[in-house]
Amino acid sequence: MKLAERTDTLTAPRIARSARDRYGTQLPTGDVMDWLAERRAAHRFRVDRIPFDELRGWSFSPDTGNLGHASGRFFSVEGLHVSCEDGPVEEWHQPIIRQPEVGILGILVKEFDGVPHLLMQAKMEPGNPNLLQLSPTVQATRSNYTGAHRGAGVTYIEYFTRPERGTVLADVIQSEHGSWFLHKGNRNMIVEARGNVPPDDDFRWLTLGQIGELMRRDNLVNMDSRTVLSCAPFGGDEPRALHSDAEVLSWLTAQRATRQIRANRVPLKELPGWTRGATSIDHDGGRYFSVMAVSVRADSREVASWTQPLFEPVGLGITAFLTRRIGGVPHLLAHAKAEGGILQSVELGPTVQCVPGNYAHLPRERQPRFLDLVRHADPARIRYEAIHSEEGGRFLNAESRYLIVEASEEEVPLDPPPDYHWLTPGQLTALTQYGNYVNVQARTLLACQRFAL
Amino acid sequence: MKLAERTDTLTAPRIARSARDRYGTQLPTGDVMDWLAERRAAHRFRVDRIPFDELRGWSFSPDTGNLGHASGRFFSVEGLHVSCEDGPVEEWHQPIIRQPEVGILGILVKEFDGVPHLLMQAKMEPGNPNLLQLSPTVQATRSNYTGAHRGAGVTYIEYFTRPERGTVLADVIQSEHGSWFLHKGNRNMIVEARGNVPPDDDFRWLTLGQIGELMRRDNLVNMDSRTVLSCAPFGGDEPRALHSDAEVLSWLTAQRATRQIRANRVPLKELPGWTRGATSIDHDGGRYFSVMAVSVRADSREVASWTQPLFEPVGLGITAFLTRRIGGVPHLLAHAKAEGGILQSVELGPTVQCVPGNYAHLPRERQPRFLDLVRHADPARIRYEAIHSEEGGRFLNAESRYLIVEASEEEVPLDPPPDYHWLTPGQLTALTQYGNYVNVQARTLLACQRFAL
Numbered sequence: 001m002k003l004a005e006r007t008d009t010l011t012a013p014r015i016a017r018s019a020r021d022r023y024g025t026q027l028p029t030g031d032v033m034d035w036l037a038e039r040r041a042a043h044r045f046r047v048d049r050i051p052f053d054e055l056r057g058w059s060f061s062p063d064t065g066n067l068g069h070a071s072g073r074f075f076s077v078e079g080l081h082v083s084c085e086d087g088p089v090e091e092w093h094q095p096i097i098r099q100p101e102v103g104i105l106g107i108l109v110k111e112f113d114g115v116p117h118l119l120m121q122a123k124m125e126p127g128n129p130n131l132l133q134l135s136p137t138v139q140a141t142r143s144n145y146t147g148a149h150r151g152a153g154v155t156y157i158e159y160f161t162r163p164e165r166g167t168v169l170a171d172v173i174q175s176e177h178g179s180w181f182l183h184k185g186n187r188n189m190i191v192e193a194r195g196n197v198p199p200d201d202d203f204r205w206l207t208l209g210q211i212g213e214l215m216r217r218d219n220l221v222n223m224d225s226r227t228v229l230s231c232a233p234f235g236g237d238e239p240r241a242l243h244s245d246a247e248v249l250s251w252l253t254a255q256r257a258t259r260q261i262r263a264n265r266v267p268l269k270e271l272p273g274w275t276r277g278a279t280s281i282d283h284d285g286g287r288y289f290s291v292m293a294v295s296v297r298a299d300s301r302e303v304a305s306w307t308q309p310l311f312e313p314v315g316l317g318i319t320a321f322l323t324r325r326i327g328g329v330p331h332l333l334a335h336a337k338a339e340g341g342i343l344q345s346v347e348l349g350p351t352v353q354c355v356p357g358n359y360a361h362l363p364r365e366r367q368p369r370f371l372d373l374v375r376h377a378d379p380a381r382i383r384y385e386a387i388h389s390e391e392g393g394r395f396l397n398a399e400s401r402y403l404i405v406e407a408s409e410e411e412v413p414l415d416p417p418p419d420y421h422w423l424t425p426g427q428l429t430a431l432t433q434y435g436n437y438v439n440v441q442a443r444t445l446l447a448c449q450r451f452a453l
Numbered sequence: 454m455k456l457a458e459r460t461d462t463l464t465a466p467r468i469a470r471s472a473r474d475r476y477g478t479q480l481p482t483g484d485v486m487d488w489l490a491e492r493r494a495a496h497r498f499r500v501d502r503i504p505f506d507e508l509r510g511w512s513f514s515p516d517t518g519n520l521g522h523a524s525g526r527f528f529s530v531e532g533l534h535v536s537c538e539d540g541p542v543e544e545w546h547q548p549i550i551r552q553p554e555v556g557i558l559g560i561l562v563k564e565f566d567g568v569p570h571l572l573m574q575a576k577m578e579p580g581n582p583n584l585l586q587l588s589p590t591v592q593a594t595r596s597n598y599t600g601a602h603r604g605a606g607v608t609y610i611e612y613f614t615r616p617e618r619g620t621v622l623a624d625v626i627q628s629e630h631g632s633w634f635l636h637k638g639n640r641n642m643i644v645e646a647r648g649n650v651p652p653d654d655d656f657r658w659l660t661l662g663q664i665g666e667l668m669r670r671d672n673l674v675n676m677d678s679r680t681v682l683s684c685a686p687f688g689g690d691e692p693r694a695l696h697s698d699a700e701v702l703s704w705l706t707a708q709r710a711t712r713q714i715r716a717n718r719v720p721l722k723e724l725p726g727w728t729r730g731a732t733s734i735d736h737d738g739g740r741y742f743s744v745m746a747v748s749v750r751a752d753s754r755e756v757a758s759w760t761q762p763l764f765e766p767v768g769l770g771i772t773a774f775l776t777r778r779i780g781g782v783p784h785l786l787a788h789a790k791a792e793g794g795i796l797q798s799v800e801l802g803p804t805v806q807c808v809p810g811n812y813a814h815l816p817r818e819r820q821p822r823f824l825d826l827v828r829h830a831d832p833a834r835i836r837y838e839a840i841h842s843e844e845g846g847r848f849l850n851a852e853s854r855y856l857i858v859e860a861s862e863e864e865v866p867l868d869p870p871p872d873y874h875w876l877t878p879g880q881l882t883a884l885t886q887y888g889n890y891v892n893v894q895a896r897t898l899l900a901c902q903r904f905a906l
Binding site: 005006007170250262327433435 | 454455456457458459460461553554555557616621622623624625626638640686691692693694695696697698699700702703706707709710711713715779780782796797867877879880886887888889890
């Protein structure tokens with residue numbers, strides 16, 4: 001009986017090789033924008049805001065006021081009451097998206113000329129500022145791929161529902177935005193194909209280095225791509241770090257055990273502090289986000305036209321890692337970030353993750369920590385900067401400035417406040433192989449740090 | 454700046470050394486029973502069943518019928534509605550314990566004569582069949598150690614609330630019984646002490662080998678000890694296995710993504726299929742468990758007397774791993790076990806985990822898989838067997854036969870049913886360093902496999 005090596009030592013150097021290749025063999029990076037423009041022209045896309053009463057198949061429940069679909073599938077918008085004993089705000093109410101299904105975000109990989117290439121899709125999502133972005137090979141809710149849309153099949157889905165057809169390089173359920181989703185998880189998969197993969201006009205093979213180049217542009221590589229890329233088993237490139245892996249886990253465990261967050265579902269109807277109008281549900285202080293609705297026409301999707309609710313944040317976010325070389329090794333300042341919608345109350349987030357506008361009414365001492373440092377950083381210290389938007393299937397124009405900013409010893413010591421900790425990119429990548437450790441914003445920045453720097 | 458090695462290579466051989474030492478230097482194994490008898494005699498323990506209306510501080514809410522404490526702390530007994538699309542039973546209602554706090558289960562370690570010893574406690578729990586068992590150094594709910602009991606402090610708690618006083622060897626939040634608890638997690642910690650540790654009559658230092666010997670006895674090493682022991686970083690003793698670690702994770706991810714369990718809290722009042730009497734809440738079919746109440750008198754606890762509800766299972770459980778040597782390496786047959794009360798619907802469980810009596814009314818084809826193989830195993834193939842009870846602070850006489858039974862190729866092929874997978878003990882131990890992967894029953898058996906074989 002031949003056994004397998006428990007630890008795969010072959011994939012990490014291949015991932016690194018693909019990351020170093022900024023040219024690829026299938027489509028020059030400089031031609032990607034032309035190809036996307038061509039796909040945009042080939043399909044008719046149109047998104048219009050509509051009042052709630054023009055939603056088809058969606059309605060507010062008379063009992064709870066929750067907004068759901070007649071089929072009971074897809075997702076629903078409900079109310080959430082969150083209390084946290086020691087947070088900056090002790091309790092609040094908010095609308096939340098409940099979507100208990102686990103979808104698939106999958107990228108297919110294949111070697112060309114000895115270099116792994118990734119099959120990326122030109123995909124429209126109604127909430128994207130520019131509609132069409134570079135997406136994973138497959139981006140499908142369970143309703144999608146089991147046919148609840150009554151639409152066409154999801155292209156290439158069989159590589160992910162039957163991954164034994166290829167070789168699985170990464171496969172993990174990751175959380176998504178904990179302040180907008182209740183306990184949402186998607187399966188992040190990277191699968192290497194065996195044999196020929198049939199071509200499709202909406203799909204192109206790119207190296208990780210090419211995708212990294214494209215991640216330097218605004219609103220081009222979508223959130224679903226970024227989270228899957230963060231799970232690529234890049235390998236333990238740094239054998240040493242400020243803290244051992246066991247110390248990092250112990251610190252996070254302590255944060256989880258001592259910071260208690262209680263999140264309870266409540267009816268969306270008469271949610272304190274929120275008001276429902278004909279076209280939106282808004283926060284009475286004009287902060288956070290609105291729930292609204294759109295109609296969508298597109299002929300490149302599984303279904304040619306549909307209506308749906310979306311969440312629309314009120315302002316541009318800032319999402320940033322502070323970085324320092326410590327003992328010659330780059331480290332990122334992770335924050336043990338508590339959010340009402342995540343399963344274990346705390347995950348590792350970036351140093352800064354907020355919409356500054358939501359704090360504009362608060363005094364200086366209640367502003368998010370390190371925000372000023374990032375916002376007013378000397379451009380010479382900005383290692384990475386681009387605007388990215390979040391999942392365009394649920395969020396409308398949810399844009400954030402993503403940054404990696406160099407900090408000094410004076411600004412952030414080796415021993416930062418207790419809910420912050422210096423981790424290496426290798427430590428974060430190791431944790432992305434397990435679910436519920438690294439949040440979706442930190443995963444985006446990790447992918448940028450890996451592939452766009 | 455001196456960095457730390459990310460991977461600790463020094464602890465695993467020390468754990469192994471302690472596991473090989475079946476004698477210890479502080480208390481001969483043969484004297485442990487005498488010491489426990491002495492502690493039993495030194496304290497007065499008395500547990501009596503009482504009707505619900507003799508509970509002090511506990512009451513059924515008029516609205517929901519939920520059973521809770523006046524302080525709002527400790528735990529509550531509520532109702533749960535569980536539906537699973539593809540399980541053997543499609544939906545059911547049950548009482549469930551809700552205890553959203555994260556407690557600490559911690560074992561203190563110290564070297565004597567170069568061998569790590571663990572500080573074990575003689576501790577009474579009202580639900581233990583024999584009341585007093587060998588427990589971790591610290592076993593405390595958050596209410597305990599933050600003083601909600603208004604009792605004495607928890608001995609040695611400072612080593613775990615301020616672990617920087619020592620060296621953390623393991624620190625992870627693990628799930629507990631998913632069919633009795635809703636989303637319960639406890640912090641499992643192993644901390645090596647620096648300097649002198651003050652002695653206490655209720656505590657003794659034992660090696661892992663000694664504890665392993667004691668785990669061969671019935672009802673001696675309590676559940677809290679067993680789960681903490683399973684997290685000991687034993688090290689990757691097998692470099693090869695039937696499946697690579699990445700394949701194992703991918704299989705579990707697929708099980709989690711495709712098997713949908715919905716668990717919703719409902720009022721305990723008028724829970725379908727359950728009836729509340731003066732002294733217990735029982736299943737109408739006489740199956741599963743009853744909710745009942747006890748009064749406890751003890752002078753060795755933080756509080757000298759109290760009353761509380763307990764869950765009392767209706768029968769003796771069977772919890773077993775089938776094992777095979779594959780390519781010369783021992784493997785255990787793990788089951789992707791779905792339960793209503795766990796956070797991610799599926800964790801790795803033992804091959805068999807059930808109370809056979811709950812299935813006695815069902816035809817042969819609906820009996821738990823592999824149960825017969827375990828129940829009727831030739832004694833020559835039983836590698837490990839002992840009766841252990843579950844957490845005596847919540848469960849009354851919740852006993853199960855724990856077994857490790859050798860299987861043949863004919864009985865279980867290398868390619869078992871899709872929700873089963875062959876893993877090595879090293880693979881399971883590696884997963885216990887992360888939360889929500891290995892369930893509490895599998896953790897007990899893993900500790901037995903590691904230290905009692």
